[in-house]
């Protein structure tokens with residue numbers, strides 16, 4: 122199991138290119154199941170999660186391969202078995218994103234239930250409720266979801282989501298593209314990755330209006346067609362580097378950044394004392410003076426994302442003052458707190474709220490990554506700490522960050538991957 126050895130080494134400097142967005146790439150790769158022709162996606166990050174989706178598609182008989190570093194070509198006309206097996210789904214919850222496209226295109230699907238995960242229970246009831254509203258017969262048996270569209274085609278419906286769910290909105294939006302009639306998703310997720318998926322589906326011939334608002338209208342069409350689509354850049358990866366330079370100090374430029382989708386993150390960094398300048402798709406973040414603690418409450422887009430809570434906490438740990446951080450999306454997303462404390466952080470958690478009292482310095486220690494974004498927070502804290510921080514279980518990090526150590530080394534950090 123690989124480990125990362127991070128040695129605190131002063132300010133970060135230089136430029137780093139932002140990779141394609143994991144959370145946009147995953148549904149976009151799954152959207153290929155809606156098309157009986159080859160499709161091409163570019164700017165697809167090389168991550169364990171994108172590899173998992175390709176393997177999942179291959180298991181179904183779909184031809185899917187990475188033809189260049191960031192280019193994946195998929196031909197789902199060879200789909201033989203609309204089944205997503207437990208062995209892959211259990212490694213990545215987002216595998217459930219094949220459900221909507223499979224039922225829409227194949228008339229039926231059998232997809233393993235993803236189960237809970239470290240950060241919370243994460244049920245998929247809203248995905249199933251949406252498909253049922255569109256006429257699907259859904260049963261659960263032996264840990265699998267079985268869904269079938271009577272007559273082979275889903276029907277348009279008005280669906281009011283009980284809560285804002287990103288993959289739930291994406292699953293239903295994809296299913297609705299080939300349904301008979303009009304589907305309206307109310308209380309839809311407004312995340313930029315939902316908009317990116319909608320733009321991809323539109324490029325394939327889908328009729329979608331309102332993506333990016335809380336009401337999305339999809340008018341079903343008979344068929345979607347071949348397309349080439351470029352995945353948007355990753356606002357969470359970009360935000361992670363931004364928090365790193367805020368915490369450690371220095372000046373970095375993020376190239377090819379999704380500027381418009383990063384307002385909530387950049388606002389917090391400004392409040393923390395960073396200077397931020399934007400030039401087209403480049404963002405330069407500098408922190409030369411003192412760092413101030415910033416309080417935050419996570420909430421669906423356009424508010425501050427839960428996927429940035431751990432990284433902002435790592436920054437607050439070394440800031441002046443006290444930050445109150447409230448996690449409103451997942452019930453167990455504070456696992457990084459005990460690991461950050463091993464480095465000397467002063468954090469008290471009550472329920473879903475952490476009170477972070479900034480400390481003057483951190484000291485390297487052995488820590489364990491517990492989930493994807495928690496791992497990123499440990500890297501940031503390790504960069505701030507004196508001495509060496511050894512981060513175990515970094516397979517979490519490899520699920521969602523492309524070459525993170527190489528990118529940080531390019532900014533002057535001292536990081537080594539240790540393969541055992």
Ligand code: UD1
Pocket residue numbers: 143144147214215241242243244245246247248284285286287288289314426427428450451452
């Ligand atoms: C997506 C992102 C993840 C991010 C999260 C919230 C992907 C691949 N993953 O996850 O990185 O942290 O959005 O921005 O895009 N819920 C239900 N029933 C459902 C669906 C969701 O109760 O059927 C609850 C969840 O348990 C959670 C909340 O709704 O408390 C939001 O979850 P959701 O937006 O669905 O997260 P994901 O789409 O799984």
